[in-house]
Each structure stands twice: as structure tokens, then as C-alpha cells.
Amino acid sequence: MTVRGSIAWQLKAAGILFGGALRGTAQYRANLFLTMAAGALFQTTGFLALWVMLARFGDIAGWTITDVALLYGIRLTAHGVWAVPFNQLMDVEHFVREGTFDRFLVRPVNPLVQLMTSRVRLNTLGDLVAGLVMLGVAMSHVDVDWTFGKLAFLLAALLGGAMVEGGIQLGLSAIAFRTLGSAQVRFTVDSVFNLYGNYPGSVFGRAGQWALTILPVAFVAYLPTAVLLGRTGELGVPRILAYLSPLVGAAVFAIAYAFWRRQIRHYQGAGS
Amino acid sequence: MPLIETAALVKEFKRVRRKEGAFAGVRTLFSRDFETTRAVDDISFAVEPGELVGYLGPNGAGKSTTIKMLTGILTPTSGHLDVAGVTPWRQRERNARNIGVVFGQRSQLWWDLPLIDSFRMIGRLYEVPKDRYRANLDRFVDILGMGSFMDTPVRQLSLGQRMRGDLAAAMLYEPKILYLDEPTVGLDVIAKERIREFVAELNRDTGTTVLLTTHDMDDVERLCRRLILIDHGKVLYDGPVAPLKEHYAPHRELVVQLAAETDVVDIDGAETVKAEGGRVWLSFDPRETPAARLIAAVSAKYEITDLSITEPDLEGVIRRMYLERESR
Numbered sequence: 299m300t301v302r303g304s305i306a307w308q309l310k311a312a313g314i315l316f317g318g319a320l321r322g323t324a325q326y327r328a329n330l331f332l333t334m335a336a337g338a339l340f341q342t343t344g345f346l347a348l349w350v351m352l353a354r355f356g357d358i359a360g361w362t363i364t365d366v367a368l369l370y371g372i373r374l375t376a377h378g379v380w381a382v383p384f385n386q387l388m389d390v391e392h393f394v395r396e397g398t399f400d401r402f403l404v405r406p407v408n409p410l411v412q413l414m415t416s417r418v419r420l421n422t423l424g425d426l427v428a429g430l431v432m433l434g435v436a437m438s439h440v441d442v443d444w445t446f447g448k449l450a451f452l453l454a455a456l457l458g459g460a461m462v463e464g465g466i467q468l469g470l471s472a473i474a475f476r477t478l479g480s481a482q483v484r485f486t487v488d489s490v491f492n493l494y495g496n497y498p499g500s501v502f503g504r505a506g507q508w509a510l511t512i513l514p515v516a517f518v519a520y521l522p523t524a525v526l527l528g529r530t531g532e533l534g535v536p537r538i539l540a541y542l543s544p545l546v547g548a549a550v551f552a553i554a555y556a557f558w559r560r561q562i563r564h565y566q567g568a569g570s
Numbered sequence: 571m572p573l574i575e576t577a578a579l580v581k582e583f584k585r586v587r588r589k590e591g592a593f594a595g596v597r598t599l600f601s602r603d604f605e606t607t608r609a610v611d612d613i614s615f616a617v618e619p620g621e622l623v624g625y626l627g628p629n630g631a632g633k634s635t636t637i638k639m640l641t642g643i644l645t646p647t648s649g650h651l652d653v654a655g656v657t658p659w660r661q662r663e664r665n666a667r668n669i670g671v672v673f674g675q676r677s678q679l680w681w682d683l684p685l686i687d688s689f690r691m692i693g694r695l696y697e698v699p700k701d702r703y704r705a706n707l708d709r710f711v712d713i714l715g716m717g718s719f720m721d722t723p724v725r726q727l728s729l730g731q732r733m734r735g736d737l738a739a740a741m742l743y744e745p746k747i748l749y750l751d752e753p754t755v756g757l758d759v760i761a762k763e764r765i766r767e768f769v770a771e772l773n774r775d776t777g778t779t780v781l782l783t784t785h786d787m788d789d790v791e792r793l794c795r796r797l798i799l800i801d802h803g804k805v806l807y808d809g810p811v812a813p814l815k816e817h818y819a820p821h822r823e824l825v826v827q828l829a830a831e832t833d834v835v836d837i838d839g840a841e842t843v844k845a846e847g848g849r850v851w852l853s854f855d856p857r858e859t860p861a862a863r864l865i866a867a868v869s870a871k872y873e874i875t876d877l878s879i880t881e882p883d884l885e886g887v888i889r890r891m892y893l894e895r896e897s898r
């Protein structure tokens with residue numbers, strides 16, 4: 299028996315719940331792989347567009363195609379790392395509006411864990427796979443000596459990036475407990491991350507870099523990639539921020555989780 | 571020590587007037603423009619371990635809202651709440667292990683899985699020891715008659731079958747407290763009877779404390795010793811069933827079958843309500859005219875071939891009570 303309420307217990311419960319969700323979706327398995335493939339394809343076309351542009355101009359603000367590929371790979375992998383487990387977050391409004399969030403509040407498992415394991419959706423697994431492939435290819439082509447220290451920083455940066463994006467999406471989802479509608483805001487923010495997260499921040503000038511740092515899109519990929527490529531000299535923001543980017547992720551996520559827990563108190567359920 | 575305790579409990583629902591257009595979500599979040607419903611308005615009661623309490627009231631009285639606060643689903647606007655030593659909305663996961671809850675309107679089972687699979691998941695989530703799980707499941711399958719649909723996916727179960735499944739799922743881990751919110755709504759007589767039997771047995775043999783909400787007075791007559799009546803979020807009555815009946819429906823009816831057809835039976839302390847082919851309905855107040863004296867008086871004047879006394883039913887009592895309140 300595990301200690302009740304502990305992280306070990308939450309993981310065990312997640313296994314039980316996810317197992318149930320898997321068995322429940324067995325019929326649609328073929329479908330799942332199709333959506334996953336579609337997700338990977340969609341993300342790859344994004345990079346192809348960037349490649350075509352780079353092939354024409356040679357580089358973006360001094361970043362070569364392999365440099366940008368590394369940045370893109372880190373961004374996409376970090377996105378995948380949060381989006382695969384937290385995919386179900388997009389359903390929170392549905393659960394709140396229908397009043398079916400009730401059931402998550404009367405079981406002895408963290409409601410967020412229950413939400414995450416309520417259904418199997420593999421479309422974001424495509425993002426993660428595409429991200430890892432791109433990251434792997436870019437790592438073998440960029441002019442970086444992959445020492446143990448750099449690899450450790452890369453790993454921390456991926457987790458940190460996942461927590462920046464995941465934390466912001468978690469915080470925004472929590473609005474749903476009050477207003478029943480946060481999808482539009484989340485979608486807009488997701489677009490911002492997609493649109494501005496994939497380019498070297500230096501493209502946007504000093505003010506743009508500050509804006510992206512505060513947002514904090516830049517922490518997902520641009521700042522850590524600059525550290526890995528040894529390009530911190532060109533940053534428009536203090537370079538210490540770039541080295542701290544993994545910690546920023548942890549802080550954003552911790553704040554977002556505390557906010558989410560508080561917002562659950564505003565859950566009103568449905569009338570019947 | 572009461573097992574469930576509420577004091578000055580209040581729940582207000584705030585509905586924000588939704589904004590339209592761009593960033594509607596964020597703008598609604600910061601909006602100060604709402605309408606408020608006070609669904610539960612200063613409710614206090616205490617339930618001792620082993621009690622079986624009927625929590626009754628008309629539609630919209632605040633019954634479900636109270637239960638949702640007791641289960642930890644809703645956070646009270648104000649007031650005190652203690653369930654088995656736990657504040658439900660603060661310690662949800664601890665509270666969850668102490669309670670079972672069934673909402674008649676909504677299943678908590680896994681929609682896509684066979685019923686037995688839902689039971690297995692519950693068994694593991696609540697860490698029920700194997701032998702207890704086996705014993706409970708066998709017993710519940712037997713009392714609730716679930717043998718024939720254990721392998722059916724929940725989405726394919728009939729309402730009555732699903733309700734029985736929900737009830738068993740709520741009790742598999744032997745919670746101290748069982749909340750039932752309209753557990754018999756929409757069920758046929760046999761399914762209702764099965765569920766009542768199950769609840770009565772749990773309460774009697776296992777000492778499970780039950781708080782029951784229903785609009786079916788047969789459920790109440792059959793199960794509850796104590797009633798809490800609420801309306802507009804306030805407690806109107808809290809106590810045993812009998813005094814309520816005495817207060818709101820003191821009259822009994824004596825139905826006598828007479829040998830000869832008679833229109834009016836003229837007896838002191840009784841009023842003829844209806845007469846039909848020798849059968850006469852007499853209304854009397856047992857506090858003034860004891861039934862035995864009335865029967866003796868009737869039989870002294872008329873020849874009786876058969877008789878029965880009808881109690882006022884709870885349905886009528888509660889209807890009267892609400893009507894009386896409305897007219898005030």
C-alpha cells in the first residue's frame with residue numbers, strides 16, 4: 299500500500315485510471331494512430347516552410363539552418379513533453395460546463411491526475427515524435443561539442459520549456475472554473491508560442507526579445523538554444539536569464555498549479 | 571459525536587453575465603457583473619453515526635447543493651462543515667475515502683467499460699483488500715440482482731441496471747457515509763424495491779450512515795426514521811416522521827363496511843367523508859377520539875362486516891406543509 303496522497307500514490311492511481319481509459323478506447327485504436335501521424339505531419343510542414351525560407355536567405359539573423367533546426371527541435375520536443383500528458387487539459391471546459399468534473403472531486407486521487415488520464419488521445423504524440431526526430435538530426439549537424447554538461451542543460455531546458463508552456467496552459471485552463479470559457483484564450487496563447495517560439499528572438503529586435511522573455515515564450519527554446527550554441531553574447535536580455543531558463547519553467551509551473559488548485563474552489567457544477 | 575455536522579452553511583451561485591467578442595473569457599473573468607442565487611441559506615444540522623436521514627424538499631430547495639458541499643464538490647460560500655473529522659472541500663481526497671455518493675441523474679461508472687471493470691477499478695483506487703472486495707461484490711451482486719449484466723458495457727445498461735451498478739460501486743470500499751441523491755428516480759417498482767432493500771440492509775447490518783434525497787415518499791416511509799425538510803435553502807423541519815404527521819395531518823380515516831347501505835354514520839367525534847354501497851369513510855382525530863372508542867361506538871349502532879384504518883401518507887403531509895407555507 300502506498301502512502302495516501304503521495305506522489306507515488308498519484309502515479310499508481312494514474313496507471314489504474316489510464317489503463318481503464320486505454321481499455322475503453324480499444325475500438326478506436328486504428329484511429330488513434332492516424333491522428334498521431336497527422337499531428338507529426340502538421341508539425342513537419344511547419345519546419346519545411348521555414349527551411350524553404352532559409353534556403354533562400356541563407357540564414358536568419360546570423361542563425362544557420364541547423365541552428366534554427368536545433369531551436370525548432372527543442373521547441374517542438376518541449377511542447378510534446380507537456381502536451382502528451384496534459385492533452386486532456388483542453389477538455390476541462392467540457393467537464394466544467396457539463397458538470398462532469400464532479401466525479402474528479404469525489405475520488406481519492408488528485409483531480410488533475412484524473413483529468414489527464416480520463417481519455418486516450420495520441421494526436422500530440424505526433425508532435426513529440428516529430429520534435430525528437432528534428433532535435434536528433436539538428437544535434438548531429440550543429441557546431442556544438444555535446445559535453446555531459448551541455449546534454450544535462452539540454453535535458454533541463456526541455457523540461458523547463460515544457461513547464462513554461464504547460465504552466466501557462468494550465469493556468470489559463472483554470473479560468474474555466476469561473477467563466478466556463480477559456481478555450482479561445484488558450485488557443486490564442488498557443489498560436490503565440492507557435493508563431494514566435496520557433497524563431498531566434500534576435501529577429502524581433504531588442505524590444506521584441508524583452509516582450510517574448512516576459513511572455514515568457516523565449517524561455518521555451520530561444521534562450522536555452524542560445525546557451526547551447528554559445529550565442530548568449532547577442533542576446534537583448536541579460537545572459538543570466540538564458541542560463542536560468544530551466545528554473546523559470548519550474549517557477550511558472552508551480553505558480554500555475556497553485557492557481558489551478560485555488561480556482562477549483564470556484565467550480566459550480568451543473569444545476570442537476 | 572456527530573459524523574456529519576453543518577453550521578450556518580451557505581452556498582451562493584454567482585452567474586457572471588457573459589461577455590461576447592474577442593477575449594470574452596478573460597473579460598468575463600474580470601467582470602463584476604453577476605447575478606446571485608442563494609441555494610443554501612443558513613442550514614445547520616448534525617447526523618449521528620448509523621442514522622438514516624431523509625433530506626427532502628421541493629425542486630430547487632437546495633438538496634443537491636447541500637450534498638455537493640458535503641461531498642467536497644462545491645466549496646461553501648460561508649459556514650462550517652465537518653464530515654468524519656474532515657473539511658470536505660479542503661481535504662477532498664481524504665473525504666473521498668470516507669464517503670460513497672450516488673447521483674441518480676448521473677453515473678460515476680466508466681462509460682466504455684464493462685460494469686465489472688468499473689468495480690475492479692474502484693477496488694484498486696480505494697485499495698480494498700482482495701478478500702473484502704470479493705465478499706462485498708458477491709453480496710452486492712446477490713442483493714441487487716446484477717449477475718446478468720456484469721459484463722455489459724455501462725453505456726448499454728438500462729437506467730435501473732446502471733443505478734444498481736452505481737450503488738454497488740459507491741459501497742464496495744465500505745465508506746462510513748453514503749449520500750444518495752434521488753437514487754430511485756425513473757426506476758420501476760422492482761428496481762426501487764431492490765435499492766431500498768440494499769440501503770436498509772447496509773444501514774442495519776453495517777451501520778452505514780445514509781443521507782437520502784428523494785421525491786418518492788415510499789422511499790422515505792420505507793427507509794427513514796428522521797427527516798430534514800428544507801425549502802428555499804432553509805430547514806423547515808428536522809425530526810422523526812411521526813410528529814410531523816401528527817402536526818400536519820392529525821386525521822385518520824376509518825373505513826367501515828356495513829351490512830346495510832347507509833348514507834351518513836352519525837357518531838360524535840367522527841365525520842363522514844364519503845359513503846358508497848355500504849362502505850363509509852369516517853375522518854377522526856385520534857387525539858380526541860381514540861380509534862377503539864370510535865369503532866365501539868359505530869358497532870353499537872350499526873352492524874359492521876369489515877373495517878380498516880388508514881394512516882395519512884407522507885406525500886399528503888408534505889404537500890400540505892408546502893401549501894401552508896406558500897399561502898403564508
Ligand SMILES: Nc1ncnc2c1ncn2[C@@H]1O[C@H](COP(=O)(O)OP(=O)(O)OP(=O)(O)O)[C@@H](O)[C@H]1O
Binds near residue numbers: 635
Ligand atoms: N451550478 C449552478 N449554477 C447556478 N445555479 C445553480 C447551480 N446549481 C443549482 N443552482 C440553483 O440553486 C438552487 C438549488 O438547486 P438544487 O439543485 O440544490 O435543488 P434541489 O433541491 O436538488 O432540487 P431538485 O429536487 O430539483 O433536484 C436552484 O435555484 C438552482 O437553480
Ligand SMILES: [Mg+2]
Binds near residue numbers: 570633634635
Ligand atoms: Mg437535486
